[in-house]
Amino acid sequence: MPQPPTPQSPIPTAASKAVIAKLAEPRALASLNPIAARFVYSLRLIALHQRAKRDPVPELAARLHSVNVAAKSLALSQTVCAVWPEHIHVSRFCCCKLTHDEVTIATAIEAVADRDRAAFDRALEGLLRPDRIERVWDNASDLVMAELSAA
Numbered sequence: 001m002p003q004p005p006t007p008q009s010p011i012p013t014a015a016s017k018a019v020i021a022k023l024a025e026p027r028a029l030a031s032l033n034p035i036a037a038r039f040v041y042s043l044r045l046i047a048l049h050q051r052a053k054r055d056p057v058p059e060l061a062a063r064l065h066s067v068n069v070a071a072k073s074l075a076l077s078q079t080v081c082a083v084w085p086e087h088i089h090v091s092r093f094c095c096c097k098l099t100h101d102e103v104t105i106a107t108a109i110e111a112v113a114d115r116d117r118a119a120f121d122r123a124l125e126g127l128l129r130p131d132r133i134e135r136v137w138d139n140a141s142d143l144v145m146a147e148l149s150a151a
Contacts, residue, residue: 026097026098026099027097027098027103028096028097028098029095029096029097029098030096032098032106032110033110033113034147035109035110035113035143035144035147036105036106036107036109036110036113037106038064038069038073038147039073039076039105039106039109039143040090040098040102040105040106041063041093042060042063042064042070042073042074042077043073043077043080043088043090043102043105044090044091044092044093045059045060045063045093046060046073046074046077047088047090048093056074057070057071057074060073060074064150065150066146066150068146068149068150069143069146069147069150071146072139072142072143072146072147073143075139075142075143076136076139076140076142076143079135079136079139080105080136080139083128083129083132083135083136084101084127084128085127085128088101088105089101089102090102104123104124104127107119107123108120108123108124108136108140109140109143109144111123112137112140112141112143112144113144117137120133120137120140121133124136
């Protein structure tokens with residue numbers, strides 16, 4: 001028999017139930033803008049190469065068709081790994097669904113691509129210390145510029 005709610009455990013509202021249900025649904029990789037999607041693929045490829053103790057740059061450059069974009073992707077991945085509060089969870093390279101970490105990173109990159117600093121800050125608010133967010137913005141901006149100049 002369920003316990004009646006106490007002041008410490010309020011009855012969930014329909015809005016909070018909807019938010020929880022939405023969080024339980026994994027987001028599809030295809031829903032991302034192309035720059036964010038390519039970075040998520042890059043992040044997965046980098047993780048795969050790290051496990052194999054191999055340099056990811058040659059394959060990144062071949063897949064992304066740009067040494068500059070590959071270098072910027074690697075730099076951003078290293079920055080994100082350095083500032084993230086725990087190990088970043090990535091899906092397998094072939095998976096069409098995103099982890100929560102991938103969604104957060106992709107949302108931040110989409111905000112950079114849109115030049116929307118407020119959306120970028122909201123995506124990382126409470127997750128990263130404010131002094132670390134600037135490094136991510138700078139590296140993500142470099143990646144977006146490299147992607148746009150390579151296109």
